[in-house]
Amino acid sequence: MENWEKLSKKPWAEVRQMQDRKLRAFIVNQIYPYSPHYRRIFQELKLDPYKFKGVQDLVHLPFTYKEDIAPTDAEPAKHRDFIIRPDEEVSEKYGHMAKLSPYGGKQVVDEKIYDYKPAHIHFTTGRTAKPTPFVYTLRDLETIREAGRRLLDVFALSEKDILVNAFPYAPHLAFWQAFFAADSMGVASLHSGGGKVMGTQNLMSAVEMMKATVISFIPGYAYYFLRQAAEQKRDYSSVQKVLFGGERVPPGLKDKIIALLQEMGAKNPQVLATYACTESRLAWGECPSHDSYGYHTYPDTEIIEMIDPATGEHVAEGEEGEIVYTALDWRGSCLLRYRTGDVAKGGILYTPCPNCGRTVPRITANLQRKSEFKEFDLTKVKGTLVNLNNFFPLMMGHPQVVEWQVEVCKRNNDPFDLDEINLYIAPAAGVNIEELKSDLRQKVIRDTEVAPNQIIFLPAEQVLARVGMETELKEKRIVDNRPQK
Numbered sequence: 001m002e003n004w005e006k007l008s009k010k011p012w013a014e015v016r017q018m019q020d021r022k023l024r025a026f027i028v029n030q031i032y033p034y035s036p037h038y039r040r041i042f043q044e045l046k047l048d049p050y051k052f053k054g055v056q057d058l059v060h061l062p063f064t065y066k067e068d069i070a071p072t073d074a075e076p077a078k079h080r081d082f083i084i085r086p087d088e089e090v091s092e093k094y095g096h097m098a099k100l101s102p103y104g105g106k107q108v109v110d111e112k113i114y115d116y117k118p119a120h121i122h123f124t125t126g127r128t129a130k131p132t133p134f135v136y137t138l139r140d141l142e143t144i145r146e147a148g149r150r151l152l153d154v155f156a157l158s159e160k161d162i163l164v165n166a167f168p169y170a171p172h173l174a175f176w177q178a179f180f181a182a183d184s185m186g187v188a189s190l191h192s193g194g195g196k197v198m199g200t201q202n203l204m205s206a207v208e209m210m211k212a213t214v215i216s217f218i219p220g221y222a223y224y225f226l227r228q229a230a231e232q233k234r235d236y237s238s239v240q241k242v243l244f245g246g247e248r249v250p251p252g253l254k255d256k257i258i259a260l261l262q263e264m265g266a267k268n269p270q271v272l273a274t275y276a277c278t279e280s281r282l283a284w285g286e287c288p289s290h291d292s293y294g295y296h297t298y299p300d301t302e303i304i305e306m307i308d309p310a311t312g313e314h315v316a317e318g319e320e321g322e323i324v325y326t327a328l329d330w331r332g333s334c335l336l337r338y339r340t341g342d343v344a345k346g347g348i349l350y351t352p353c354p355n356c357g358r359t360v361p362r363i364t365a366n367l368q369r370k371s372e373f374k375e376f377d378l379t380k381v382k383g384t385l386v387n388l389n390n391f392f393p394l395m396m397g398h399p400q401v402v403e404w405q406v407e408v409c410k411r412n413n414d415p416f417d418l419d420e421i422n423l424y425i426a427p428a429a430g431v432n433i434e435e436l437k438s439d440l441r442q443k444v445i446r447d448t449e450v451a452p453n454q455i456i457f458l459p460a461e462q463v464l465a466r467v468g469m470e471t472e473l474k475e476k477r478i479v480d481n482r483p484q485k
Helices: 012-034 036-044 055-060 078-082 088-100 104-116 138-154 173-185 200-210 219-231 251-263 370-376 388-397 433-448 460-467
Strands: 118-123 133-137 162-165 188-191 214-217 241-244 270-275 284-286 302-307 321-327 338-344 367-369 379-381 384-386 401-410 419-427 454-457 478-480
Touching: 012 036, 012 055, 036 078, 055 302, 104 133, 104 138, 118 138, 118 173, 133 138, 138 173, 138 284, 162 173, 162 200, 173 188, 200 219, 214 219, 219 241, 219 251, 219 388, 251 270, 251 388, 388 401, 388 433, 401 460, 419 433, 419 460, 433 454
Parallel strands: 162 188, 162 214, 214 241, 241 270, 401 478, 419 454
Antiparallel strands: 118 133, 270 284, 302 321, 321 338, 338 367, 379 384, 401 419
């Protein structure tokens, strides 16, 4: 990897030249010889890897989709074809080299083990497909550590900070990126595993006792956790930053989190978000500011394209587009032109960040996170195509909504009857229920173009049980309970 301090200040034209150079080498030396899937693509399309000049030639490759990678009953090992690995002929060659020289051969073999042997695995949290493994080699673990150091550098953390990592303990990116980031920077850390592992009460006490300056969360759990802590009048005056990952973060939710922290004594706390997907194998962050200037990427580890979701054509800088990810100089599981399904409303920017001055590309923070609930995207409800993801910013950011769940079902549980949408709401204390119901109904119609059939008010504990707080890896905010025909 490049020197981050120098890379983050380089003019964009120089960074693009670096990407061109690295991509040419990556395709010729790694992708074409060692990636079974992409070698087939090159051969089927009669593409000459040696003629790739740089990023502009990526358009000659087809997009990669989640269904290309996800295991199925018929093909349980599909993901293996995306792992960069020497074939038997290459392995035999290295074996002969080891026999020829007891020292030199061993060194060659050790280098290949470092580069190619899987040493760590993450899984997607697949909802419509089986979880997909993504492997890291020893070389990749060095990359994710460096990416973590960069992430904390963007967040303006230092080795003097104290971090409580409250991401759920699982083979998923959020927990492990926080772990490797703290490890790389030398930040004193408690990697708690979240409420399911350590228990919410113990975790609350740990933040208070350790005088944590930074806490990292899944957004939905953070709001629940901090509400409980505020009710118990915890002293969180040491907390300076809350880092979010795993879900998108509406501005209204940031405001709620800041208000709770201030209630517990925090001075000028900041709520900062990350953007990542398992396929990217690392996370990007937004630099500290009241306004978000976008997620600062690492252009020596990936290439980000922004395309029109309907046509697949590139959009101009700053225009809304779907994020397309290409690995650059990784090993293990590597994807080229992977369509994330996530749409950045303000596209990608190449101008220096107005807040920190870094010149690396920035993905704008207003994201439509389609990939998390893809099976609900543009679901037909009551005969109308509805983007149920629009419930997230509405409900998460509403100042009078404490907890919520959206249920899509059939009237009388009859698969041939009419669709219904039910909202389960835990309101804030002292709220006028009829006024809140009217306000929610109007805003749901405005944002989704359908009216909820019922708005059901429940105690927070009952809504929390419905969404699976502390029992599910990701809360079940939107559930489709329509029976199959």
